[in-house]
Amino acid sequence: xxxxxxxxxxxxxxxxxxxxxxxxxxxxxxxxxxxxxxxxxxxxxxxxxxxxxxxxxxxxxxxxxxxxxxxxxxxxxxxxxxxxxxxxxxxxxxxxxxxxxxxxxxxxxxxxxxxxxxxxxxxxxxxxxxxxx
Amino acid sequence: xxxxxxxxxxxxxxxxxxxxxxxxxxxxxxxxxxxxxxxxxxxxxxxxxxxxxxxxxxxxxxxxxxxxxxxxxxxxxxxxxxxxxxxxxxxxxxxxxxxxxxxxxxxxxxxxxxxxxxxxxxxxxxxxxxxxxxxxxxxxxxxxxxxxxxxxxxxxxxxxxxxxxxxxxxxxxxxxxxxxxxxxxxxxxxxxxxxxxxxxxxxxxxxxxxxxxxxxxxxxxxxxxxxxxxxxxxxxxxxxxxxxxxxxxxxxxxxxxxxxxxxxxxxxxxxxxxxxxxxxxxxxxxxxxxxxxxxxxxxxxxxxxxxxxxxxxxxxxxxxxxxxxxxxxxxxxxxxxxxxxxxxxxxxxxxxxxxxxxxxxxxxxxxxxxxxxxxx
Numbered sequence: 001x002x003x004x005x006x007x008x009x010x011x012x013x014x015x016x017x018x019x020x021x022x023x024x025x026x027x028x029x030x031x032x033x034x035x036x037x038x039x040x041x042x043x044x045x046x047x048x049x050x051x052x053x054x055x056x057x058x059x060x061x062x063x064x065x066x067x068x069x070x071x072x073x074x075x076x077x078x079x080x081x082x083x084x085x086x087x088x089x090x091x092x093x094x095x096x097x098x099x100x101x102x103x104x105x106x107x108x109x110x111x112x113x114x115x116x117x118x119x120x121x122x123x124x125x126x127x128x129x130x131x132x133x
Numbered sequence: 134x135x136x137x138x139x140x141x142x143x144x145x146x147x148x149x150x151x152x153x154x155x156x157x158x159x160x161x162x163x164x165x166x167x168x169x170x171x172x173x174x175x176x177x178x179x180x181x182x183x184x185x186x187x188x189x190x191x192x193x194x195x196x197x198x199x200x201x202x203x204x205x206x207x208x209x210x211x212x213x214x215x216x217x218x219x220x221x222x223x224x225x226x227x228x229x230x231x232x233x234x235x236x237x238x239x240x241x242x243x244x245x246x247x248x249x250x251x252x253x254x255x256x257x258x259x260x261x262x263x264x265x266x267x268x269x270x271x272x273x274x275x276x277x278x279x280x281x282x283x284x285x286x287x288x289x290x291x292x293x294x295x296x297x298x299x300x301x302x303x304x305x306x307x308x309x310x311x312x313x314x315x316x317x318x319x320x321x322x323x324x325x326x327x328x329x330x331x332x333x334x335x336x337x338x339x340x341x342x343x344x345x346x347x348x349x350x351x352x353x354x355x356x357x358x359x360x361x362x363x364x365x366x367x368x369x370x371x372x373x374x375x376x377x378x379x380x381x382x383x384x385x386x387x388x389x390x391x392x393x394x395x396x397x398x399x400x401x402x403x404x405x406x407x408x409x410x411x412x413x414x415x416x417x418x419x420x421x422x423x424x425x426x427x428x429x430x431x432x433x434x435x436x437x438x439x440x441x442x443x444x445x446x447x448x449x450x451x452x453x454x455x456x457x458x459x460x461x462x463x464x465x466x467x468x469x470x471x472x473x474x475x476x477x478x479x480x481x482x483x484x485x486x487x488x489x490x491x492x493x494x495x496x497x498x499x500x501x502x503x504x505x506x507x508x509x
Contacts, residue, residue, distance in 0.1 A: 063269060066273070071274045108263060108264045
């Protein structure tokens with residue numbers, strides 16, 4: 001089966017609100033996302049207006065997550081007043097194209113906190129073991 | 134190889150092979166040390182200068198039978214039958230000009246440039262992002278119509294630093310999103326495994342190695358320069374220059390040898406096969422690249438005389454007076470080179486002496502023939 005063209009096959013209405021969002025394209029247990037622009041009130045299984053990039057959330061053998069962004073077209077759609085969904089805004093923030101999204105900071109902070117808690121738990125267990133022996 | 138020996142030693146207790154011997158045998162790999170273009174001087178301006186390009190192309194000695202040979206029938210399910218045409222002189226000249234143009238394209242030399250520098254360009258540091266993810270994020274700008282070398286490719290490290298990617302990562306991602314035909318994402322085994330590479334060199338598959346290296350690597354990559362350097366040195370030590378003549382790799386080979394001042398073996402081969410004009414061109418090339426030849430003006434003047442003459446694919450059987458004049462000048466120029474610059478003086482002098490004797494006979498023959506025809 002040939003892939004649909006990157007220019008998209010969805011119907012286009014000039015005045016309807018657009019949004020740039022992740023659209024899941026992988027299969028079961030293997031997520032893969034297209035970054036696409038589509039109408040805001042359209043569900044993700046419907047044809048999109050244009051594909052703007054891709055995002056592979058599973059790290060490859062070099063422990064890298066690959067993101068492709070067609071920055072020229074993203075700028076065009078942003079200029080046309082397209083909205084950005086939060087996951088896409090996070091990716092654009094990490095890439096240095098937009099300021100870093102607050103949710104990225106939140107995730108980082110929460111991850112650091114859980115790590116700290118896990119460490120503290122481990123140390124407490126060790127201390128218990130040494131005390132009992 | 135060492136494995137087989139070890140098996141032999143185990144099966145046959147009489148055949149005593151000590152471990153030391155096995156080690157020596159298994160270590161008998163390539164002992165060639167590759168030399169890269171990583172010095173202070175940049176070879177690119179010299180290589181691309183018009184006079185050096187002309188010299189290198191002339192030294193390639195293109196034989197159209199070899200340039201246009203059928204190499205594979207890949208992509209052709211039916212071989213075409215050749216067509217024969219009657220042409221007028223003007224049409225024939227047109228066809229020859231077309232063929233020359235096509236040969237020029239086929240013989241375009243892979244560029245020689247300085248080795249690339251690491252890209253170490255930190256765009257921003259954000260310690261508040263530490264712990265966001267354990268993996269790196271790599272962002273590639275896939276905007277239409279941007280050349281591979283100008284594409285934005287950046288990475289966000291787990292420690293929150295945003296930086297430009299280094300060359301190897303850039304090459305990998307360019308190949309992921311914009312694949313080049315024939316280039317592999319991982320290094321082919323023939324380059325990665327020294328044993329396989331060595332076996333290719335032993336079988337004298339130099340052209341195959343160099344062609345594949347051209348596709349797989351960029352010319353400023355360290356791996357490319359390592360592979361080509363080892364291949365050139367192997368070829369040089371075996372004096373198999375004929376295998377690369379009339380291919381696009383002969384020019385870079387000559388440039389490499391001259392740049393590293395190790396072209397005396399090539400010079401010897403040229404003298405032994407009687408190609409004194411090319412030997413004189415080689416002297417001029419050495420003057421252009423190194424500037425250490427004694428009689429530089431003579432060599433430069435000779436180049437202007439040699440270039441308009443047709444390429445000699447085999448030894449001439451008749452000589453005109455102009456030919457004799459040019460060739461004697463070449464011999465004088467080479468003599469001076471041998472005395473002042475050569476590292477293989479005695480061998481080259483011997484070869485030159487042999488050439489002179491042969492040439493004297495040829496001169497007498499052609500003068501005698503002219504006399505017999507009543508032209509002298």
